[in-house]
Amino acid sequence: MSTDYSRSVRLGGLAAGMKETTLRERMEGTLIHLTADGHLPAAGETLEVLVADLRRWPVRLSLDPGRGLGRLDDELIRRLVETATGIDPDRPLRVGEAQGKAPLHLHVGTAPPLGTTVAGAPDGHGVRLRHTGHPFPRLNAPGTGLGAVLTAAILAGEAFKVVAGLPEGKFQVIPVVDFCPVRPGEQPGIVVTPLPALEQVLLGGGGAIGTGIALVLDLLEAQGELTVVDMEVFEKPNVTSYSIGTLADAAAGLPKVRLIDAHLRRVEVTPFHGTIQASIEAVDAGTLPWPRIVLGGLDSVEARHDLQRLQVDLILDGSTGGPVGTTVALHEALPTGPCLRCFFKPNHTGKSAEQRLHEMTGLPLSRIARGQEPLTERDLEGLVDQQRELVGQFLGRPVCGLINSSELKGRTDDGFRPSAAFVAQQAACLVVGAWIARSTGLFGGPPRRIEYDTRFGPRPDQMIDHRLPTPGCACQKDAALINLIRETRRTRH
Known part of the structure; x- marks a missing residue:
């Protein structure tokens, strides 16, 4: 089974306004070289995510493990090679010094070697990124799993701008990025110890964002219980657009809920292979626990409206989209409003x-x-x-x-936009960051929408707005019925 790069190439082609065949040739001729500060906390986790993200493109990929005391350990190198091979055995990760002219050089750490294009380091739950010529400040805290995924995803996003050859006006190079998804308006360095346990939490959707959420939770070493709902199986094209899963998993046709269950090593997962509607029926029948918090990773308005009908205390919905599929967003929804119907209006004209x-x-x-x-x-x-x-x-x-x-396979023209792992991971980081903030009391303000385009980077002063319920929405008109449903489910569970 060969690796299917159609989704990543299509996303790049849309973003660059380039024919997919031309972009594929450009990608195949590009070398991305990686280095890292081996002693940096969470450097290994960041590299594992970054290698996987980059291997999901048809580029050439190499890693210099370093020398002396700062050399990456052999076990980490083995895992990195294994990660790349699981995605594409025909394009292995080459270990050694860079070969070829002017490679795109990414560094994980705060002491990038000469020739580095851009470097990034996790700082607590957040990221600090610097282009050449911009020094790092002293980090505030050891990097966490959330910080590692965010750092890798934003580094991959910087590489995407170069590899896809985005034209002027379609992206922006931001020399300095300091961002934390737990407290977006503050400097990185926040760490939550101990992490709250997953309790009465449901993950709705096991696609690009859902697998990104699972990746973050696993690297955070989250514990507790989690219900996972998805109706689909893991397929070959998912290998290059999801955050977990290999060619072998695609060949086995694993249900996505089972794939996530296997990945969350410290969490007791209740996999539900079915629709959101079916999960609601199971909740009301008493065969599935009623959650109080939902982490959403769905890809349609209809499914989000179904999700809202669970009527939980809080929905943290992650999304990707925008003109070319590179925009990420978080929507915080309440049963009293704003609900997901306030954020996502019904489409009365489109075909089902x-x-x-x-x-x-x-x-x-x-x-x-x-x-x-x-x-x-x-x-x-x-x-x-x-x-x-x-x-x-x-x-x-x-x-x-x-x-x-x-x-x-391009058989419709209905606006389908593929996602990429590095994009979906940034949406997943917004969701998990909000879960940490809301679960620990670090943030208790009104519901937010947080949105930015990964081609232009997070802008804390421009990407956050607070939402009020929409007058006439079901959450307002049917408030008494919603309260009755919630009370009935609360007493049953």
Whole structure:
């Protein structure tokens, strides 16, 4: 099985306004070289995430482990090589000094060697990033898993600007970045000890953002209990756009909830392989715990509206999108408003996902409605040759996972925007940062929307606004009913 780079190339092509074939050639000719301060707290975790993020592009990748006391240890080097191989065995991570002319040189640490393009270091739960010629200040705290993921994701974002060849006006080089997703308006260096336990928490969605959240929680060594809801399986194109998962996982067709369960080593996960609607029914039937906090990583307005109907105390919704898929956002939603319906208005004019899938594949709507049933040869009967070819590659997979895979292959023009791991990870960091802030009382202000485009970087003074409920929204009109639903679920659980 070869690695499918279609999503990362498509994102880059959209951002650069370049043909995907041209961009692919550009990427394949690019060398990215990595170095690190081996003694820096969380440097190893940052490198593991960074290597994985960069290996999800068809570039050449090398690592200089250093020499002497600052050399990276052999076990870390082995893990880095293994991480790269799991994503693409045909493009291994080369260990040694840089080869070739003018490589893009990224450094993890505060003492970058001569020739470094950009360096970054985790500072507590946040990141400090410096381009050449801009010194680092003294770090305030040892880096955490959240700081490591954020640092790797922002370093990868800086590399993306160069590798994709973004034209002038489509990005901005910010020489200095100091950012913390727990307290966005303050300097990095915040550390929470001990980390709050996951208690009555649900992760809605196991896609690009959901796997990013799982990655952050694991590197934070989070403990507790977590319900994970997703209806799809992990597929080949997900390898280069999600934060966890290998080619072997894609070949096995693991449900995404099982993939996340296996990755969260210290968390007791309750995987629910089904829709958000089905999970609500399970909550009301008493077979699934009612959460009080939801960490959201869904990719449609309809699914977010379903998520709101859980009527939990707090939803922390992460999203990616924007004109080319590089914008990240956090929406903090309450059952009393603003709710997710206040943030995401219903689309009364667009076609449903089921209708689009019917038009693409020819599958009857009655068959699409049985979304959990795997496709069989019988489903190919009555389809024209082009439809048979499209549907045939998904035999054995549930119908519910087909829509995104079809869109990935460019068979629709409905505005589908692929994400990239480094983008989704920044959205995931906003979600986990907000969970830490809200769970520990570090922040108790009104609900926020936090949004920025990763091509231009986080701007704490420009990216945060507070939201009020929308007049006439269901959270306002149906407040009495919502309170009754919440009280009923509270007494049952």
